Amino acid sequence: MIRRFTHTSVAVADTDTMLGFYRDLLGLEVITDHDTSQWDPQRQQFYKNIHAMPETHFRMTRLKGPQKPHEVFALELKKWYSPPPNPFPDWQRQCDLGLHIIAFFVDDLEATYNKLKEAGVSLISTPQWTTITGCFKCYDPEGNVCEFIARPSGPPPPPPPLPPQPARTEPPMVDFIKHTSIAVQDTYRMLDFYQGLLGLEVMTDTDTEMRGREGRQYYKAIHGIPETHFRMTRLRAPEGPQADFAIELKKWYSPRPRPLPNWQRQNDIGCHIIAFNVQNLEVTYEKLCQAGVKTVNVPQHRPGGGCVKCYDPEGNVVEFTLPPQ
Numbered sequence: 001m002i003r004r005f006t007h008t009s010v011a012v013a014d015t016d017t018m019l020g021f022y023r024d025l026l027g028l029e030v031i032t033d034h035d036t037s038q039w040d041p042q043r044q045q046f047y048k049n050i051h052a053m054p055e056t057h058f059r060m061t062r063l064k065g066p067q068k069p070h071e072v073f074a075l076e077l078k079k080w081y082s083p084p085p086n087p088f089p090d091w092q093r094q095c096d097l098g099l100h101i102i103a104f105f106v107d108d109l110e111a112t113y114n115k116l117k118e119a120g121v122s123l124i125s126t127p128q129w130t131t132i133t134g135c136f137k138c139y140d141p142e143g144n145v146c147e148f149i150a151r152p153s154g155p156p157p158p159p160p161p162l163p164p165q166p167a168r169t170e171p172p173m174v175d176f177i178k179h180t181s182i183a184v185q186d187t188y189r190m191l192d193f194y195q196g197l198l199g200l201e202v203m204t205d206t207d208t209e210m211r212g213r214e215g216r217q218y219y220k221a222i223h224g225i226p227e228t229h230f231r232m233t234r235l236r237a238p239e240g241p242q243a244d245f246a247i248e249l250k251k252w253y254s255p256r257p258r259p260l261p262n263w264q265r266q267n268d269i270g271c272h273i274i275a276f277n278v279q280n281l282e283v284t285y286e287k288l289c290q291a292g293v294k295t296v297n298v299p300q301h302r303p304g305g306g307c308v309k310c311y312d313p314e315g316n317v318v319e320f321t322l323p324p325q
Contacts, residue, residue: 005275011079109150
């Protein structure tokens with residue numbers, strides 16, 4: 001049913017502040033920047049239908065990493081004007097239920113950490129290392145968790161030439177978007193949806209208590225939570241590039257997670273929407289309905305693509321898109 005990942009969407013309170021972090025500081029590249037009020041009536045109606053919100057009005061800014069693959073995965077920043085979004089009750093803890101953590105590969109973990117520290121970014125942990133990888137985390141300007149992971153081997157090739165972007169005095173800090181992490185209540189119920197129904201492939205399934213002393217200390221340090229204990233199940237799409245992006249399902253045992261205040265609306269502030277490419281919207285929609293999945297809208301089509309949305313078993317928004325033919 002699933003072909004590949006396409007994007008993760010974050011509803012934001014201030015686009016310019018978030019661009020200052022993701023574009024100007026981290027070095028992501030802006031692909032598109034649009035306001036729905038500037039679109040033709042047919043396209044406006046399309047977005048109203050796929051969000052199931054007649055008053056839909058937002059600015060959508062899409063970014064991608066400077067290294068290939070360019071077209072495979074993007075980060076969407078959505079500034080909602082109507083309906084008014086609900087704020088987060090508090091900044092996210094990584095064990096709280098819901099979709100969070102935007103992860104990037106970087107060339108130099110220490111240099112990345114120092115740049116963020118100098119920029120006054122709220123840091124969760126200092127760089128932590130095992131024999132094969134390094135990692136640290138921070139908060140973006142609106143409280144979403146960002147993770148930076150060092151390459152396990154030699155330096156990557158220089159990034160390819162980019163279209164015109166705001167002038168930079170130094171190279172980008174990040175290479176590409178690596179994974180999105182969801183803290184879950186029930187791993188098996190979520191696997192029934194993401195693996196059993198959607199067809200994602202399980203890459204790894206581990207418990208931090210089985211990682212040895214060094215591994216346990218590593219995860220405690222990068223989360224900034226001394227009592228860290230969780231099960232992590234990583235899934236990938238069947239169509240490549242398989243190694244570049246994954247979804248992590250994290251079942252936290254300690255500390256105890258806080259529940260989402262309610263199932264997400266797509267305009268509420270925070271990180272939400274996992275998007276996939278599919279080959280047939282109608283077939284996908286019928287399979288979702290037959291499986292008793294709660295859908296947001298019926299399939300919507302427009303020149304160059306289409307979309308249908310649903311909720312996963314724990315209320316996260318999942319989007320299925322038909323790419324341009």
